[in-house]
Amino acid sequence: MKKVTKPLQVGDIVKFKPGYGYGRGYVRIKSIRGRFCNLCGIFGGRIIEKSVVLDHLENAEAEWYSAWQKTDSYLCM
Secondary structure, eight states, rough: OOOOOOOOOTOOOEEEOOSSGGGOOEEEEEEEEETTTEEEEESOOSSEEEEEEEEEEEEEOOHHHHTTTTTTHTTTT
């Protein structure tokens, strides 16, 4: 049975699927136009990647949050 996933939306935290993205980490979707999107940093607003095909991305919000909870920045809050 295939896993059902919700479509990616503006504001989602994503990562590139294996074979795409050249090792870039987690990013946030800034805007979507058709089957392309612009990406920005998790906490910043400046666009860092333009015209990325949505099929090359996968949702990674839970994975990112789990890793973020273990960082010094999070633990010092």
